[in-house]
Amino acid sequence: MATHKSAEKRARQAVKRNKRNTDRENMVRTAEKKLRTALAANDKKSAATLLNDYVSKVSKAAAKGVIPAKTAARKIGRLSTRVNAAK
DSSP states (O other): OOOOOHHHHHHHHHHHHHHHHHHHHHHHHHHHHHHHHHHHHTTTHHHHHHHHHHHHHHHHHHHHTTSSSHHHEEEEEHHHHHHHHHO
């Protein structure tokens, strides 16, 4: 347990950051599920718009360090290929 004033502040900050990062990660996961559902349903028009939303969220999460940049690039690339193939 933190006993110094600065350590207590760092502990509070860690809790806030953990919550923020978890929320960001969940947003990315939800966007990916929606996109995969649209692809499975062969809904090309909504898949294209959901891809834009997904790319935005994944890129932001990678920029903030929530997920690794290479993981973001790989996921974006693979899903973009699937959306383009569906068109």
